[in-house]
Amino acid sequence: MVTLEEIEAFLKQERLEYRVQVEGEVAVQGFSSLDHYLPGTMTWIKSADRWKEGLPEISLCIVQEGVELTIPYQIICKNSKAVFFSLIEHFYAGKEEEQPIGDNTVIGPHVQIGTNVRIGHNCSITGDVIIGDDTVISDNVVIKNRVRIGKRCTIQALTMIGEDGFGAYELEDHRKVMIRHYGGVTIGDDVFLSSLVSIERGTIDDTYIGNGAKVGPRTFIAHNTRVEKDAMLVGSQLYGSAHVGENSWVVGSIVKNQCSIGDNTIVGIGSAVIRDIKDGKVAVGIPATVIRDNS
Numbered sequence: 001m002v003t004l005e006e007i008e009a010f011l012k013q014e015r016l017e018y019r020v021q022v023e024g025e026v027a028v029q030g031f032s033s034l035d036h037y038l039p040g041t042m043t044w045i046k047s048a049d050r051w052k053e054g055l056p057e058i059s060l061c062i063v064q065e066g067v068e069l070t071i072p073y074q075i076i077c078k079n080s081k082a083v084f085f086s087l088i089e090h091f092y093a094g095k096e097e098e099q100p101i102g103d104n105t106v107i108g109p110h111v112q113i114g115t116n117v118r119i120g121h122n123c124s125i126t127g128d129v130i131i132g133d134d135t136v137i138s139d140n141v142v143i144k145n146r147v148r149i150g151k152r153c154t155i156q157a158l159t160m161i162g163e164d165g166f167g168a169y170e171l172e173d174h175r176k177v178m179i180r181h182y183g184g185v186t187i188g189d190d191v192f193l194s195s196l197v198s199i200e201r202g203t204i205d206d207t208y209i210g211n212g213a214k215v216g217p218r219t220f221i222a223h224n225t226r227v228e229k230d231a232m233l234v235g236s237q238l239y240g241s242a243h244v245g246e247n248s249w250v251v252g253s254i255v256k257n258q259c260s261i262g263d264n265t266i267v268g269i270g271s272a273v274i275r276d277i278k279d280g281k282v283a284v285g286i287p288a289t290v291i292r293d294n295s
Contacts, residue, residue: 001027002042002091004060007075010090016083023072028060031088044084045069062087102139114151127162132189145201146184150211153187156195161185165200165223165240179203181223188213188229197221203240210246222257236267245279253288266294 004026011018032038034050037058044062045051051069060073064080077083101107102121111129119125120139127144131137132151141155145162155161167179183202188211193199197215199207200223208226209215215227216234224241227233231244238244238255245263252269261267262279271288281290 001029003027006091007060007087010087011075011083014086016077016086017079018075018077018083021072021074021076022060026060026073031084031092042084042087044080046080120157128184129162138195145181146206147187147201148184148206149187150189150191152189153191153193155193156197156217158195159193159197159199161187161193161197161199162201163198165203167203167223167240183207183223185209191215194219228263264294 004022028040028042030041032041032043034043034045037043037055039056040059042060042062043058045067046064048067058071058073061071062080062084063069063074063076065076065078101119102123104121105119105123106126108126110127111125113131114133114135116134117131119137122139123137123141125143128146129143131149132153134151135149135153137155138157140158142160143162147162162185164181168176169179170176181201181203183204184206185199185201186206187209190212191209192214194215194217196218199221201207202224205224207221207223210227210229210231212230213227214232218235219233220237221227222238222240225238227244228246230247232249233244234251236250236253236255239257241258242255243260244250245261245265247263248261248265250261250267253267253271253273255261255273259273260276261273262277262281264280265277266282267273267288268284271284272286273288275287277283277288277290280294282292282294283290
């Protein structure tokens with residue numbers, strides 16, 4: 001059982017903003033979703049329309065600030081999602097005991113691996129590669145050529161990092177000659193790469209993924225692209241020498257080569273970015289057009 005006192009001690013330690021609205025003692029055993037609530041557990045409500053009449057009595061609910069509920073056991077937060085999942089991670093996430101390097105994984109002679117790194121099964125990591133401390137690499141990942149990966153990164157299954165990009169020049173007789181790439185890939189600290197992500201090495205300079213960036217499944221990042229810190233990419237295709245600014249979101253979109261997306265900007269689902277977008281904007285459509293400031 002986890003008591004309210006233990007929960008508050010953790011939230012204060014993490015400096016997460018909250019206020020308690022409870023009647024009596026609180027202790028929970030586990031967690032559950034609101035749709036399938038299990039008595040005695042902790043749950044989360046992010047919006048008023050998620051509340052349903054007829055639910056069993058809730059032992060403890062993490063509630064988004066501004067959502068008015070009459071239930072007696074609430075922790076009200078400015079960022080309820082962060083609080084709820086931080087509590088799950090701290091109190092309930094068990095540490096998996098796995099071998100440091102999985103079966104049938106190939107590690108090249110020049111690869112440098114930091115402390116507490118885990119690498120899954122059937123991976124191929126070759127070339128001039130450095131992997132930072134506490135990074136976790138899942139199964140069937142390919143990392144090759146010259147790649148620098150920071151600390152505390154997560155790389156999920158079937159991701160490829162460091163292959164030559166798709167670039168060619170044309171001769172007078174129209175024959176195409178593929179361009180060999182000489183750059184690498186630099187990935188900062190605390191980066192999350194989902195499954196089926198592809199990151200090409202730079203032509204001369206490195207392709208770059210900044211600290212804290214999060215990249216969702218089936219995202220393609222072409223050679224020479226720069227993704228700045230805390231950016232979020234989900235199911236998108238970024239072609240050569242594109243640039244995504246700090247704390248920006250690109251969701252289910254295509255970004256033309258050499259186009260730049262500013263800091264704190266959102267590109268909505270199904271968009272095609274064919275010209276630069278400035279800082280602090282929201283853009284959608286084909287072509288992507290600014291519809292408002294990002295407030």
